[in-house]
Amino acid sequence: MRMIMFLWISFGLVVPAYAQESQVPLAAEEVSRSETVLVQVNGLVCDFCARALEKVFAKRDEVASFNVDLTSKVMTLGLKPGQVLDDAAIAELVKKAGYNVVKIERK
Amino acid sequence: MRNIRAFFLFSLFILLFGAAARAEARPVSYEGGTTLEASYDADAAVFLAHYSLKPYCAVGWRTEYRHEADWVFNGAQLNALLKRWNKADAQANLWFSSGLGSAYGLAGEFDGRTAFSAFAGVAADWENRRLYVSYANRELYAGEIDKMFEQRARFGFAPYVGEFGDIHTWCLLEVKHSPESDDNVVLTPFLRFFKGALLWEIGVSEHGDVMTMATIVF
Numbered sequence: 584m585r586m587i588m589f590l591w592i593s594f595g596l597v598v599p600a601y602a603q604e605s606q607v608p609l610a611a612e613e614v615s616r617s618e619t620v621l622v623q624v625n626g627l628v629c630d631f632c633a634r635a636l637e638k639v640f641a642k643r644d645e646v647a648s649f650n651v652d653l654t655s656k657v658m659t660l661g662l663k664p665g666q667v668l669d670d671a672a673i674a675e676l677v678k679k680a681g682y683n684v685v686k687i688e689r690k
Numbered sequence: 691m692r693n694i695r696a697f698f699l700f701s702l703f704i705l706l707f708g709a710a711a712r713a714e715a716r717p718v719s720y721e722g723g724t725t726l727e728a729s730y731d732a733d734a735a736v737f738l739a740h741y742s743l744k745p746y747c748a749v750g751w752r753t754e755y756r757h758e759a760d761w762v763f764n765g766a767q768l769n770a771l772l773k774r775w776n777k778a779d780a781q782a783n784l785w786f787s788s789g790l791g792s793a794y795g796l797a798g799e800f801d802g803r804t805a806f807s808a809f810a811g812v813a814a815d816w817e818n819r820r821l822y823v824s825y826a827n828r829e830l831y832a833g834e835i836d837k838m839f840e841q842r843a844r845f846g847f848a849p850y851v852g853e854f855g856d857i858h859t860w861c862l863l864e865v866k867h868s869p870e871s872d873d874n875v876v877l878t879p880f881l882r883f884f885k886g887a888l889l890w891e892i893g894v895s896e897h898g899d900v901m902t903m904a905t906i907v908f
Contacts, residue, residue, distance in 0.1 A: 634886060681746075
């Protein structure tokens with residue numbers, strides 16, 4: 584009975600996990616015109632870490648796309664056309680996720 | 691009155707500065723993040739929900755059913771990240787957490803009895819993309835119903851290095867030490883998987899007891 588209760592609770596956790604597995608939407612025409620920001624982050628050693636960053640940046644209106652390369656420890660942000668997210672704001676958001684910025688480059 | 695004030699201050703101290711950990715996957719997540727966790731092993735079934743007020747502080751609710759003594763803890767939990775070392779290829783953390791609530795006996799001598807309960811412990815972990823090691827301890831007090839101390843160490847490796855969005859897999863071994871228990875050292879090999887915001891652990895101890903945990907951060 585206890586095991587059944589546990590499995591039931593676990594199932595309840597799994598379903599919403601996949602229900603909210605959405606990437607930040609990005610329209611095709613926005614890709615070509617958006618600014619790309621490359622952020623080198625320290626402490627980025629696992630997918631859970633990357634998800635924390637994704638959750639924090641996905642809340643920002645300026646952000647159109649998000650990706651992380653765990654090998655190079657680089658977070659890539661695509662900004663919406665005309666939108667600005669300065670270095671200080673990015674560093675603060677990374678800190679809120681629990682990590683540290685090493686450097687920021689823009690393309 | 692003086693005793694009540696002393697008890698209140700002691701409780702507040704434990705809640706704010708005490709330490710407790712039961713090998714939680716993420717005692718604190720990102721600012722504004724909510725974590726739900728359910729776990730089951732030979733000792734207890736636990737449900738924990740917490741909200742990270744800051745990247746170094748989370749508050750939540752814990753319900754823990756202790757199988758052997760047959761009692762349940764219900765109460766508030768506070769987790770704190772005391773120090774994080776973010777390195778280029780590794781991360782290390784020092785955690786404190788604590789809880790305050792009530793213990794309720796479900797059978798036997800303490801059936802239907804309620805007692806003040808609190809726990810405190812400390813945890814530390816280090817990981818890179820290939821290796822993982824952690825330590826956690828906890829002192830649990832439940833008045834006349836129960837009192838215990840336990841500590842757990844975990845060691846593991848990732849058989850492959852996953853990228854963002856992949857299913858990540860870890861092979862781990864837990865060594866649990868419970869001084870008051872007859873079997874005071876128990877080994878549990880287990881697997882850890884995570885994908886996206888979901889983490890799941892499953893293992894079987896050397897005595898054949900199932901250990902499992904599921905965590906979601908959103």
